Amino acid sequence: MSKLRFEVVSAAFGKKAVEVPNSSKRPSELFGINVFNREKMFKYLPGDVYLKLIDVIDNDAPLDTSIADSVAKGMKRWAIENGATHYTHWFHPLTETTAEKHDAFVEHDGKGGLIEKFSGNLLAQQEPDASSFPNGGIRSTFEARGYSAWDPTSPAFLMGNTLCIPTVFIAYTGEALDYKAPLLKALRAVDKAATDVCRYFDKNVKKVNTYLGWEQEYFLVDEGMLLARPDLLLTGRTLMGHDSAKNQQLEDHYFGSIPQRVAAFMKDLEIEAIKLGIPAKTCHNEAAPNQFELAPIYEECNLAVDHNMLIMALMKEVARRHGFRVLLHEKPFKGVNGSGKHNNWSLGTDTGTLLMAPGKTDKDNLRFITFVVNTLAAIYRHNGLLKASIMSAANSHRLGAAEAPPAIISSFLGSHLSSVLDHLETTDDVVRILSKRELRLNIPQIPELMIDNTDRNRTSPFAFTGNRFEFRAVGSEANCASAMIALNTAMAEQLVIFKKEVDALIESGETKEDALVNVIRKYIKYSKPIRFDGNGYSEEWRKEAEKRGLDCEASAPIVFDRYLDKESVQMFGNMDVMTEKELKARNEIKWEMYTKKVQIEARVLGDLALNHIVPTATKYQSSLLDNIIKMEQVLGCEEGRMVSAQNIATVKEIAMRVSEIRRLVDDMVERRKVANRILEEREKAVAYHDKVAPMLEEIRTHIDKLEIMVDNELWTLPKYRELLFIV
Numbered sequence: 001m002s003k004l005r006f007e008v009v010s011a012a013f014g015k016k017a018v019e020v021p022n023s024s025k026r027p028s029e030l031f032g033i034n035v036f037n038r039e040k041m042f043k044y045l046p047g048d049v050y051l052k053l054i055d056v057i058d059n060d061a062p063l064d065t066s067i068a069d070s071v072a073k074g075m076k077r078w079a080i081e082n083g084a085t086h087y088t089h090w091f092h093p094l095t096e097t098t099a100e101k102h103d104a105f106v107e108h109d110g111k112g113g114l115i116e117k118f119s120g121n122l123l124a125q126q127e128p129d130a131s132s133f134p135n136g137g138i139r140s141t142f143e144a145r146g147y148s149a150w151d152p153t154s155p156a157f158l159m160g161n162t163l164c165i166p167t168v169f170i171a172y173t174g175e176a177l178d179y180k181a182p183l184l185k186a187l188r189a190v191d192k193a194a195t196d197v198c199r200y201f202d203k204n205v206k207k208v209n210t211y212l213g214w215e216q217e218y219f220l221v222d223e224g225m226l227l228a229r230p231d232l233l234l235t236g237r238t239l240m241g242h243d244s245a246k247n248q249q250l251e252d253h254y255f256g257s258i259p260q261r262v263a264a265f266m267k268d269l270e271i272e273a274i275k276l277g278i279p280a281k282t283c284h285n286e287a288a289p290n291q292f293e294l295a296p297i298y299e300e301c302n303l304a305v306d307h308n309m310l311i312m313a314l315m316k317e318v319a320r321r322h323g324f325r326v327l328l329h330e331k332p333f334k335g336v337n338g339s340g341k342h343n344n345w346s347l348g349t350d351t352g353t354l355l356m357a358p359g360k361t362d363k364d365n366l367r368f369i370t371f372v373v374n375t376l377a378a379i380y381r382h383n384g385l386l387k388a389s390i391m392s393a394a395n396s397h398r399l400g401a402a403e404a405p406p407a408i409i410s411s412f413l414g415s416h417l418s419s420v421l422d423h424l425e426t427t428d429d430v431v432r433i434l435s436k437r438e439l440r441l442n443i444p445q446i447p448e449l450m451i452d453n454t455d456r457n458r459t460s461p462f463a464f465t466g467n468r469f470e471f472r473a474v475g476s477e478a479n480c481a482s483a484m485i486a487l488n489t490a491m492a493e494q495l496v497i498f499k500k501e502v503d504a505l506i507e508s509g510e511t512k513e514d515a516l517v518n519v520i521r522k523y524i525k526y527s528k529p530i531r532f533d534g535n536g537y538s539e540e541w542r543k544e545a546e547k548r549g550l551d552c553e554a555s556a557p558i559v560f561d562r563y564l565d566k567e568s569v570q571m572f573g574n575m576d577v578m579t580e581k582e583l584k585a586r587n588e589i590k591w592e593m594y595t596k597k598v599q600i601e602a603r604v605l606g607d608l609a610l611n612h613i614v615p616t617a618t619k620y621q622s623s624l625l626d627n628i629i630k631m632e633q634v635l636g637c638e639e640g641r642m643v644s645a646q647n648i649a650t651v652k653e654i655a656m657r658v659s660e661i662r663r664l665v666d667d668m669v670e671r672r673k674v675a676n677r678i679l680e681e682r683e684k685a686v687a688y689h690d691k692v693a694p695m696l697e698e699i700r701t702h703i704d705k706l707e708i709m710v711d712n713e714l715w716t717l718p719k720y721r722e723l724l725f726i727v
């Protein structure tokens with residue numbers, strides 16, 4: 001093993017688990033201690049201000065800016081008491097991370113000294129110099145004014161010595177430059193539409209909340225080894241690496257015990273998460289070696305999205321304390337599972353009913369079926385858009401490969417629910433009203449608790465799992481908001497359409513129940529093509545899906561087009577979530593990001609190929625040649641050559657592969673130059689997808705072959721067997 005590799009590998013081996021501070025306290029004692037939550041609001045705010053703020057949070061009451069000063073004062077006092085020196089508006093720009101600009105609490109006191117200051121104005125609105133955040137041309141740099149505005153529905157929190165205030169980020173012309181602003185609008189739209197539909201069943205419902213429970217998958221790699229792999233360091237994934245002889249075939253990692261160092265990291269992470277009010281619940285090993293998962297208890301969607309962004313930042317920070325690096329990339333290693341982030345999604349009323357859970361009475365079940373069928377109709381109508389909402393350069397490695405959701409959106413309901421829908425579709429006489437209160441549905445019994453009853457289908461991108469749907473295609477690195485904006489807006493639109501149709505039937509004289517069942521039946525028929533319970537990875541399904549008219553496109557830059565389809569623009573516009581201008585600008589960013597990601601990968605691979613791989617292979621080749629010559633000298637030409645036949649073949653193969661690598665890298669550079677001359681972002685991204693990205697695979701094939709030919713002693717880059725098995 002090369003000296004460098006030996007050093008990083010043996011250092012990783014020798015590392016001991018880090019002691020976790022604070023571990024003696026119970027989670028319930030630590031929960032939310034770093035959050036300005038209700039308990040602290042109550043303690044630090046005047047009574048009337050507290051009540052007004054709670055009204056904003058719980059009931060969407062408009063924010064009375066006159067309370068901002070008072071809230072700022074209380075927040076500052078709490079933060080400073082807990083060691084804060086700075087504050088920041090924390091927001092989600094259209095990259096995959098969060099952004100923050102830290103300001104100290106200090107201001108001149110007018111007498112030559114400094115005082116700690118934080119006013120309502122500073123809490124409510126800021127103007128970060130935002131010219132370098134992606135904006136898709138909405139805001140050209142010379143008019144670089146975007147502002148961040150306080151989101152009181154997500155509580156402020158402390159990270160280190162900084163008070164972080166969740167905010168939306170908006171151009172001064174009013175367009176959203178972030179994920180949170182449209183997410184809040186989508187949640188409002190689905191709240192309104194779902195509440196209206198709920199009232200067919202229960203007049204007391206005033207509000208419908210969206211819930212999200214994400215499951216975050218990730219890989220851990222020893223820090224030293226990551227630093228010795230420039231591709232991992234710079235792109236988040238390995239651009240080369242031969243399969244390890246053992247990887248996940250034995251499935252021993254999934255069920256295995258957690259290594260000590262990892263267990264310490266997880267414990268530390270869990271404690272930090274709990275302190276930030278993130279209800280972390282499950283930590284376990286995942287299918288691939290060194291792959292793990294963390295899932296909290298589900299929460300209101302906006303908060304859950306913030307918490308997921310926070311956990312990703314937290315993971316990176318905590319991992320460093322334990323000598324690890326976290327890989328959130330969707331496909332860091334070829335040949336083993338990639339990482340996703342299942343988004344468990346449901347709707348629930350302020351009266352405590354989960355709308356996608358079956359209930360005790362037939363009326364409950366009619367409500368349950370109403371929401372399930374409307375979900376199916378929504379995702380059927382916008383299946384291409386939903387795919388676009390989870391698509392990225394990195395996630396495209398995962399989608400469509402035979403280990404993760406396929407690049408076709410379909411929904412799995414399980415045999416029980418499927419048969420209920422089939423029955424409803426075909427049986428005419430479904431509703432019988434026994435009395436004013438009681439109604440009988442001639443439908444098969446729906447067990448109240450389907451959660452453990454639903455069969456699982458791991459190949460489905462959108463599976464029903466008992467009281468919720470699980471959008472499984474979301475990428476591990478993604479901001480969940482992207483998927484949640486598309487899904488909730490589509491659901492809102494569908495519920496509005498549904499209600500209009502039901503009301504029309506009622507007006508024409510049908511009973512409410514008959515009207516509901518008739519419209520439900522229509523949408524069961526309409527959404528049938530989206531239902532698929534079979535193997536989503538099979539080739540037959542792809543053909544079948546195409547016949548059914550589902551979107552089967554797999555090229556990321558083209559999938560992004562779905563945002564600009566007439567139906568999408570109309571939907572986002574009608575639901576008041578995003579304008580066409582915003583959608584266009586956001587697509588420009590998606591294409592630009594796609595191009596940049598592939599461009600960086602291509603450059604990194606080109607560099608590594610030429611200055612790591614080719615020299616190493618050539619060195620080994622020289623030693624073989626030396627051996628061949630010496631063999632000939634000792635044994636004589638004829639015999640020497642015969643004995644060296646294997647070495648000669650190896651020398652030739654190395655020569656062939658090295659020259660292929662050189663040729664392919666040159667070709668890739670040329671293709672990049674051609675693509676770079678394209679002005680239009682979409683066309684440029686398409687060129688990068690069609691012409692540049694395939695070269696990465698071709699080059700890698702030769703490198704991976706060389707990796708197993710060349711003397712292990714000479715190979716400087718840590719191999720898969722080391723990256724994947726040593727922590």
Ligand code: ADP
Pocket residue numbers: 211212213214215282295296297298342344345346354467468
């Ligand atoms: P699995 O890996 O089998 O899908 P997990 O227990 O790892 O299950 O994750 C389930 C996730 O779903 C958790 O985050 C959980 O809080 C969430 N969840 C459970 N019920 C709901 C619901 N009604 N709405 C949204 N999320 C839910």
Ligand code: MG
Pocket residue numbers: 215342470
């Ligand atoms: Mg799951």
